[in-house]
Amino acid sequence: MNNVRKRTSLKDLAKELGVSIATVSRALRNSPEIGKEMQEKVKTLAKQLNYRPNPFARSLRREAPKVIGVVVPNLVTHYYAAVLDGIEEEATKHGYSVISANSHEDKEAEAHIIDNFIDMHVEGIVACLSQETTDYSHFEEIMDMGIPLVFFGRTCFSDNISSVTANGDEAAQMATQHLIDTGSRRIAFIGGPNHLDMVKRRKHGYLEALRENRLPIDRNLVACGKIDYEWALQATKELLSMPERPDAILAFNDIVTFAAFTAIKDMGLEIPKDVALIGFTDDAHAAYVTPRMSAIVDQSNLMGVTACQLLLKAINGDSKIYKKIVPQQLVIRDTSAKCSNANNK
Numbered sequence: 286m287n288n289v290r291k292r293t294s295l296k297d298l299a300k301e302l303g304v305s306i307a308t309v310s311r312a313l314r315n316s317p318e319i320g321k322e323m324q325e326k327v328k329t330l331a332k333q334l335n336y337r338p339n340p341f342a343r344s345l346r347r348e349a350p351k352v353i354g355v356v357v358p359n360l361v362t363h364y365y366a367a368v369l370d371g372i373e374e375e376a377t378k379h380g381y382s383v384i385s386a387n388s389h390e391d392k393e394a395e396a397h398i399i400d401n402f403i404d405m406h407v408e409g410i411v412a413c414l415s416q417e418t419t420d421y422s423h424f425e426e427i428m429d430m431g432i433p434l435v436f437f438g439r440t441c442f443s444d445n446i447s448s449v450t451a452n453g454d455e456a457a458q459m460a461t462q463h464l465i466d467t468g469s470r471r472i473a474f475i476g477g478p479n480h481l482d483m484v485k486r487r488k489h490g491y492l493e494a495l496r497e498n499r500l501p502i503d504r505n506l507v508a509c510g511k512i513d514y515e516w517a518l519q520a521t522k523e524l525l526s527m528p529e530r531p532d533a534i535l536a537f538n539d540i541v542t543f544a545a546f547t548a549i550k551d552m553g554l555e556i557p558k559d560v561a562l563i564g565f566t567d568d569a570h571a572a573y574v575t576p577r578m579s580a581i582v583d584q585s586n587l588m589g590v591t592a593c594q595l596l597l598k599a600i601n602g603d604s605k606i607y608k609k610i611v612p613q614q615l616v617i618r619d620t621s622a623k624c625s626n627a628n629n630k
Contacts, residue, residue: 293336294400296426301330306403307430351381353596354402354410356395358439358512360387362539363567364585365413368437371589372411379597381408390512392417399423409433409596414441416478416512433599437592439483447599447607449592453483453565456581456613457490460535460563463579463615465498468623469533469561472500473524475545476537477512484509484537487565491535506531517544525552525560532623533557536564546574546620562620565613576619584611 299306304323312319312327319327330336355372357365373383384407388395395415400423402410409432412424421441427434428445436448464472474491476484488509495502505527508520517536521544524531534549536542542564549560556562556576563579564571571578588611595607 293331293334294404295336296400296403297334298327298330298336301334302326305429306426310430352384352405352407353381353593353600354398354405354407355383355385356388356398356402356410356412357385358388358390358395358413358415359540360385363569364539364583367567367583367585368413368589368592371586371591372593373589374586375590375593375597381597388415390415390417392420396423399427403427403430403432407432409435409600411435411437411592411596413437414439414481416481419480433596435592435596435599437588439481441482443482443608445606447595447605447609449588449595449609449611450483450486451583451588451613452610453486453613454490454493456565456615457487457535458494459490459615460579460581460621461491461494462498463617464533464535464561464563464621465494465500467561467621470500471503471506471529471531472533472535473506473508473531474535474537475517475520475524475541476507476509477541479509487535487537512538512540514540514544517541518548521545521548522552525549525554531560533561533621534563536562536566539564539566539570542566542578542580543570543574546578556620557623561623563615568616571616571618579618579621580616582614582616584614587611 295306295309299309308319309327312324315324353376355369359365369385376383386398388398392415395418410427434446436446438450440448440450461472474488476488478484492502508524510516510520517540534545536545545562549556554560565581568580568582571580591609591611
């Protein structure tokens, strides 16, 4: 049996007292904004629960280096690693260090990471939502406390928080148009959870291309579920087992793309003759498979640099809400064209 006790956080104190984290934090600092009675309640509970301020956090507030926190859903993918590289590159230029943490696409893990960042008194936070996150209360707490926050990729509170996103709708429409121009007609879209804004944007672009070309929209060709290799592998095989199977697939991200690529080959089908394929994925991996992958490529390093720039603006007192878009690039290789005539419709 595990008898290790979880360290009490500011959030634990706030929940017990039914107040905000900001109130608890101010009470512990004897802020004049908080009444004496509330200060005593907070301090008494903190003593009872053995709350201890993070010594690392105290040192960060006294001396260099200044630190920003970054939370990503899946650090092992090239996209998030490249974004983080861009954040670190820009942060270093301005005398900041970066602490990164991986939510593993788990909402509870994401909330715990945010708690840790708050306890550490990071100067600001850059975040990309996990695919499970539909309750954004942990980010609301950051906003209430006035901690600078910037989202990238997958976002929420778009009217109140600065963000950096890609032009996924335009890129998906361009990619779908390319598939149509080169002979595909039954084009499937395989995506992640429908509540994610990134999924919505890419699916919208796909549907717009079908509408503009007066191709029927078949709901059976749209599979949106989990950002997970095994799920995407099975979803692809189910699509390819239909009586009228798709003759092309637009895949949401690198995990989904390579699951689809594997499923097509597992079923003995030829790419692109039987099934054409374009995926949102990183350029390096796309270039080294056979056949070479046509891909929609993020400028992920630039996204990281831009996100860090926006965070530093907020840390330095800029209260403006920025919505930056970093364009994606369509790279055509060998997996997408059924015919060589790009004007064939």
